[in-house]
Amino acid sequence: MVVLEKARCNMKESEKIRRKIRDGEFVGQTSGVAPGYAQANLVVLPKKYAFDFLLFIQRNPKPCPLLEVTDVGSPYTKQVADNADLRTDIPKYRVYEKGKLVDEPIDITSYWNDDLVAFLLGCSFSFEWALLEAGIPVRHIEANRNVPMYITNIQTNPAGVFHGPLVVSMRSIPYDLVVKATNITARFPSVHGAPVHIGYPELIGIYNLNKPDYGDPPIIKENDIPVFWACGVTPQAVAVNSKIDFMITHSPGHMFVTDLKNQDFALF
Known part of the structure; x- marks a missing residue:
């Protein structure tokens, strides 16, 4: 127990909040959480939609500024956080099927499969x-x-x-x-x-x-x-409008907390 507590003390604030989220200790909206650390929107799609969505975000950089794309089938981040698990490290998710919201779980492990690609987008x-x-x-x-x-x-x-x-x-x-x-x-x-x-x-x-x-x-x-x-x-409004077969996102306001610092995003 002492070793565990010491390990937690050495964690970044972003890692601490992700651990709390993963353990079910934090399920709220994340505005103001882990001050100083950037947050991100999540979009998870079947591989067949990945190229279209990359093209969509390239054409719509204001609402969809891209931070990271995961490998096909991998729920783990490499760039915005060290090996965070996108299936468990967000307080609340939304699951859409054929453009309709069908679930709002706090864990998407049961929905994950080897055909999915995750996109992380910048958050205001x-x-x-x-x-x-x-x-x-x-x-x-x-x-x-x-x-x-x-x-x-x-x-x-x-x-x-x-x-x-x-x-x-x-x-x-x-x-x-x-x-x-x-x-x-x-x-x-x-x-x-x-x-x-x-x-x-x-x-x-x-x-x-x-x-x-x-x-x-x-x-x-x-x-x-x-x-x-x-x-x-x-992308959630677009999923509804486009009637995408399957899509997972964060629940609005319940973001992924990255290990990146807010100040690193400033151009000047």
Whole structure:
């Protein structure tokens, strides 16, 4: 027991949270978890869809910035974390069959097979530390909530079988800090970068901010402006729209915590 405790003490914070997730000790949303470490979206597909999806993310880098692709049949990471297990190291998953959500498990070992390929995509949770360091409030972190996410009327660039709407995450920013927030997040193109839309949500097909398609309702204070970033949940909306035979993703807001540092994603 003493040896085990010492081993845990020597772990990175990212490794500690993954161990807690694997052991069922943590099942919540991950915004603000393991400060300093980048987080990632997950997409798992049968091999027959892998090339089409690579083409899709190449054509849609804002919502789908690629961090890693696993070997066919392997659930283990090599680049974003040392041999983490994508079947167990995410707090909650979603399983889609023919475009329909059929399960939301906390472990996908029973679904895994040797024909699957996993993709890890950048996540906007990874630039939130930079906003906080600059004195820009992140309302959902303050309230310990999940970020609100919305399906828009903006269409992604199709590729093969994949086509569908862009999903955005929203953060309400004090009006006098919107330009600052835009400039800060523009430094992080590998985790969605600058906003895709500011204000006037109805122009992108969002008519009720209090009813997000994913995540929790927003907290919007006086003089806040809604600011929208491309979101890695986009493949889930695309899976529904494209009626993909089989797809596994993270549950929105329940991300994979990598061993990469947030600051390493800044271009300047």
